Every structure is written in structure tokens, then in C-alpha cells.
Amino acid sequence: MHTAISMNKTELQDNVLSDFSEGYYGLSIEDRRELLMVLAKEYDLNRTYVRDLMKQYLGLQLPAGDKGEIGVEDDGSLSTFYRTEKHLRHALQPTYEVLFERLNTHPGGLKFLSVLRANILSTIKEHNIPSLRALDSYLKEKLITWLSPAALELHHITWDDPASLLEKIVAYEAVHPISSLLDLKRRLGVGRRCFGYLHPAIPGEPLIFIEVALLKNVAQTIQEVLWDDPPILECDATCALFYSISSSQPGLAGINLGKFLIKRVIELVKQDMPHICTFATLSPIPGFMSWLISKLASQSKLAEAETIDMSGSSKESTGSTFREDVLTAEEEREVLDKLGESTSGKTGIEIILNLLKSPNHEWSKSDRVLLVLKPILMRLCARYLLQEKKRGKALDAVANFHLQNGAVVVERLNWMADRSEKGLSQSSGIMVNYMYRLDNIEENAQSYFSSGHVNAASDLWRLVE
């Protein structure tokens, strides 16, 4: 089947492509993986040819100028340079390039390529081999070109859209699941907006969509955003709050369409409703709890090891260099005083760990516990968002997404802003407002890219320092 695709060179063959994609859709996951491995390994480069071209290129006389620049136009030799470079560019394209290009111009082909990439990504999870990674990285670059924002259409999604499109919104809403038809209708109704990016080749299926609430003030909890009726008239709104952004294509992972979507939506809202001057998000902090629990657990272990060491001979503990005071002395005292059982002899960290791991988030139901935990979790959450890094970027995926888009400030942390099961598990119910200011988007993004510096409101920095 796949041999048929690589064979004919002169013209694209619609039937062969249709057969191939239909056949592929009919395969089991295992057979798809096998096919992808073959594609990755046997349809990459002709390395012998590439090497021959390179030797030929290196044999060419480089015109004057040691920086590789060319001053005078020397027609003959320059032509050869450009020609060989072009040949090299083409020779360095893997054979599967042809398949991708053909599928892209084939009806339904772009959608198929997105499915293909989703399968490649899941195959890599099982078999992380270089040829598959190369296949993925190549297809990703291609998809980025084809899905350039210039080719995407911004669509205002309303209750008048076809059910087949709205069904996609329900299915792919990834932040705050849509519970009922009424819930969906509310999100598309008065005081709300929903915008999606559509590609002409994948009609009726937004690649990514964003939900917006028109409010008087920046909301502090998701409950008030998802509230039954909009509390104010649209003409009184001064704030557009982005409360959800979801992608519908797992095969487009790592391709940042959200950035362009937010920018276009801000421009559009500004134009349509000049009275709206604040653009903010109410965002989840998906990685906070897993970071916090593993941090607390490791510190608790290190502390234990230290105690054993201390009672033994050596004074220098091997682990002690990784030790840090997760809790301040004051916090430790508060926890022990207010939440400790006098007999247990547990540390503050252990007490918090036990509480956070308690079934059904019992801790969140006791006012006494909440009172003690709130300042501690808020401080640690600020630290997590502002200071914890992965390769120089914010560790939290959502924070990183907004910061590299050019979100001006991490504005405010909101306690008990999402009391859903998901909200409590992910971030102990804390949510964050990022503020967008369009004029500074580029500048801020650049400072974040170069230094990793996170812009945040001063009271958040005070929490951390």
C-alpha cells in the first residue's frame, strides 16, 4: 500500500491517496505503529546521494570573502553554487516529504496528517527511537507551515452553528467540561463569546477555540463565570475574561495556534466593544499540586535521613545540600500548633502532605484547616508560578503558554477559585489571572524568551521574597 505512494512521481494520484488513507483508518493501533516505523526508517534520505552532493559542493571554489559572502557577481560559478545548494536542499528532504505534500493537497488529507501525527506521538511513547523522532519533527515543521495563521479563519461560534460543529466544542472542551446542553447554550449566549480557528481543508471542526466572558471586573472564581445568568449587561462590561482554551487535534501538539487566536480575538473584541479595556484570563495551574506533593515528599525524606545521620556518627549528611526550608519557621509553628496532634511527633511538612493526600479532598471541607493552609499554599503557588523553571521557562505548562504569548503580568492568585474535583486535585482550588496588554505583547515575550523573567504583580513577588 505505502509503496504505491512513493512510486509515481509525475502526478498526484487521488485514488491511491484515498485508498491509502481509508486503508490506514481501517488499521488497528498496532498495525498503524508498524506502518509508521516502516515509513520512518525506509522512506527517509538517500544518504549516499547526499554525501556525493556534499563532496561535489565542497569541491567548488568559494568566491572571495572569508565570511562566505559574495561581493562581485561571477555568473558561472555562482550559478553552480545556487544550483548545488538547491539540489542539496531537495536531497536532504526525506522521501516521506512527497507523501506529506501530496496528502496536504488531497481532500481530507490535512485532517489525515493530523491523525497520523497523533499516532506518531503515541508510538514514540512506546518506542522512542531516533527515526520516529525525526519523522515527527519533520511532519511538525510541515504542519506549522500549512497551518500558518494566514490560512486560518476566525469564526465566532454561536448557538446558530450546526450541531455537528457544536458537538466538537462539547467533545474537546478540555478546561471546564460542558455538563449539559444548557451549559453549552449559556457559554454561547449573552455576555459570553466563543471563537474558533477553522482551516478551509477541515471544515466544521475548529482546530482550537477559546471561551470568553464579558464582565465588570476580572473574575476571581470560575463558579461566578459559569454562573447561570450573566450578572451585567454587555454594554456595561469592561473586561473580557478568557476562561478556557482547548485544542481539538492531538496531532497538532506543540504547534502554538493559541497565541495567534488570543491576539486576533483581543483585536476583534476591542474593535466591536471599545468599552472593554481589560483583557485577562482565569486560568488553571495544572502542575501545582503534583509539583508541591513531590517537593514536600522529597524534603520530608531528606529531613528524615538527616535526623538519622545526626543520631549516628557523621555530621555532614550526603543529602543535605538538596535540603531547603519549604516552610518558614513561622508556618511550621502554625501548622504544628493548629493542625498537629501533640502525640504524633510529625513535622509540619508531613502534616500538610497527609492532609493534601486525604481522600475526597477532606482538607478542603474544614474551615479550621483552610485557615491555616491558605497562606502557605498561596505563597508556595506564587513561588511555583514565578520561580520554578524547566529549561529556563516556567514549569507550569499554562503559565508558559501565556508568558510566551506575551501576557503582561501574572496578576493575582485566587483562593478556592475552582472547587471542582479537577480544580482541587490540580491546584488545591487556586486559579490565576494573567493580564494581557496588546501593546506590550512582543516586548514581554522577548524578555521572557531571553531571560526567562516572569512579569508579575508586586504583591505576588512580595509573597515569594
Add this chain to the structure above:
Amino acid sequence: MHTAISMNKTELQDNVLSDFSEGYYGLSIEDRRELLMVLAKEYDLNRTYVRDLMKQYLGLQLPAGDKGEIGVEDDGSLSTFYRTEKHLRHALQPTYEVLFERLNTHPGGLKFLSVLRANILSTIKEHNIPSLRALDSYLKEKLITWLSPAALELHHITWDDPASLLEKIVAYEAVHPISSLLDLKRRLGVGRRCFGYLHPAIPGEPLIFIEVALLKNVAQTIQEVLWDDPPILECDATCALFYSISSSQPGLAGINLGKFLIKRVIELVKQDMPHICTFATLSPIPGFMSWLISKLASQSKLAEAETIDMSGSSKESTGSTFREDVLTAEEEREVLDKLGESTSGKTGIEIILNLLKSPNHEWSKSDRVLLVLKPILMRLCARYLLQEKKRGKALDAVANFHLQNGAVVVERLNWMADRSEKGLSQSSGIMVNYMYRLDNIEENAQSYFSSGHVNAASDLWRLVE
């Protein structure tokens, strides 16, 4: 100005791009050319870096298998291969790649790039230097990717479309100029269709559009197509006749969008009007007269030279190998008999040449002349379409366009099918019908690509042989 674009690497700068394109639009043609030369020469490759990477790559141990294929996955060394190949791919991209990519995602950028390429093409006409040709070829490849048919929207253009769009149709109609508003309205009205390809990034401006007439039979003259009223009801039509296809962007020269447009239009018409089963064109033959006149002139010179030679000493004429009998003996006699002046001593070729070059196409107004010329011009026109080649493809640009799309047959030549000034100058008024058959499109195109063979109706071949 252009330095600012190549500098910032981390993020795209909307303002800089806007400034650049506005600044560019403000430049005179001369200044634009100068800027393009700088872009082509100073923003291409870093050849020293490319060479270093190549030496590094050639130093890598190629895993077993002399065909350059890799059997066993050897993780470490393979990763290095893929990585270096990726680096090389990127290093071989000229610096102006960045500018093109950024402009493509910038509002109005795609249109700007199309203008840029139009200017590059006109600059090459003046200064045909390798660096400019490389710039053009690179931008062309980019535009082909961005303008993939998957990103284009097929739009049925009607009298209800905005005047700003219809204005473009009038301005860019390249085959049969639109003489008045009434003429335009007729082409969009009953018994007619007009379809255009729109790109989301260039709204309100079809990149290419095609005009269709719904008829009982394949039309023989353009006069009956552009006739005031449609002669039959739409429901009686059995033939969709494509009588004009025009591109609105000189910067997209050489990018074959027409092929996809025709295919999509045929599919659409088939779906909407199942009673239509014939898809044909009524096409101009733009290169016929200039080919014929230069052929006649050179043969006439060669004949003259031969005559002089004959009267001289040598029997072997230097030019004689290029001599051919453009006219058959019978034709020659006909022309001399019916059109020659007994005293002049001119050859048949000379007589025809004089007639064709006569001012205001006087020859076309005399029935006596037409009667003699018709069989000769029709035969030579069949030869021109079916046998004259340029790099293995049909010499006539329109013929080549349809044949490589997969037009099944050159069906019929039509005498005096376009009596307009343009029609007479281009092709002595002859027009041709190409017949499309969707099921064979790929197959025919392939045979044309591989052997250059032209499919034609048998009576046309008989004319030639």
C-alpha cells in the same frame, strides 16, 4: 529598514513588518529593484557554516548498507545523523527565509509577498543574475506551499458579490476583456457561471477565476458564447464550456492553481447539475501566429539563400539542413494560382507572409483570400498544437496548461472563432476546444509528462500526417 527585519530572532515584530511593507510600497520601481538585489545577495546563506556542517557530516560513520539505508537502529549514531541533517536543512535555508515566513503570518503579508515576487520577476528581466534567480525560485517554492489548494476556498462569484470584488474580475479578465457592466452581468447571470479561488489572507480578491457557459453543444465561436442571451434553458444544457481563466496575481506566475480550480469546478458542476456530461474549453491559441510568421520568414530566407547558392558555385547550401516544406506542393500551387500576382515572382510563403502582415488584418475581410488560406492555416495550426515542442512540452502555453492538467483530447479547431483584433493577431482567429474527462485526468497527464504525447481527435492527426 531591511536590517531591522533580519535582526530580531526570538519573536515576530508586527510593527517592524508593517513599517517594512508600507515603506516598500512607497518606493519607486528603481529603489525596489535595488532593495531586492541587496536582499538576494546579502541575505542568502552562510556558506562557511554550511561547509563546516558538511565536513562534520561527512566525518560521521555511515551505518551498514551501501544503499544508504539503515537496517538496525543504533540509537546514538543515528541521532547524530538525524540531528546533523536537520541542522543542514536549516543552514541551507537562505536568511531571507525568515523574512518570508514572518510576512506570511503577518496581516496583508501574503499579498505583499505576491507583489514582491512580481517585482523580482520584472527585475530579473533587466538583470538576469544568479542570486536574483535563486531568490525567485526560493520564494516561488514557498508560495506554492502556502497556496496549497487545501488552503483555498472555491467561491461562486455572482452579481450579489461586493463591487470591490467584481471590479477585480473586470480588471484581471485576461482572455476576453469585459467591455461594460452589462457584459459583466451577463457573464455572472443565467446560463453562465464564474468561480474563483480565494485565500483567507487575501480577502475579496480571487487569486484566479474561471468563466463557464452552460450550453447544448460545445461552442465553435466565442461570439456565440458572449452572445446577449443564453440560447437555451439551464436545465437543457449538457455541456459546461470553460471560456476564460485568468490569474489576478502576476507574482504567482508559474504556480499552477488553475489545474486545481478546473478539477474542483468540474466536480461541483457535476454534483449540482448531473445532466451536464461534457466538459470542454473554448481556448485561444496565443502563440500560433508568432510561431507561424517566424517560421515562414525563416523558411523564406533560407529559400532565398539557397537560390543564391544555386546560382553560385557550391551545391551544398549551409542553411539547407534547416529547410523544410512548410507548404505542400498542392498548397503552394493553390496560393500562387489564386492569390499570386503573375508578375511578382513571389513564392507561396512570401505571399502568405505579406497577407498575414497586412495592416488591420485586411486578409480576413476577403472571402476569396479566406477560402484559400483556411485549409492551410488550419493544417499548420494543428501541427503547431500537436507537434511543436519546447523542452518536450507543447510550445503553446495554453495547450501546455490544459495538457498537463490532463485534458483528454485536443478535440477540434474552429475557424474564425474569434474575430476580435486580439483573436486575429494571436491565432488568425482560430480557437480550439479541449475536452476534459475527469476519470482520465491523472492518466493522461502522466503520459503527457513522460513522453510529451498529445492526445488529439483523429481528424486533427489526419490533418498533420
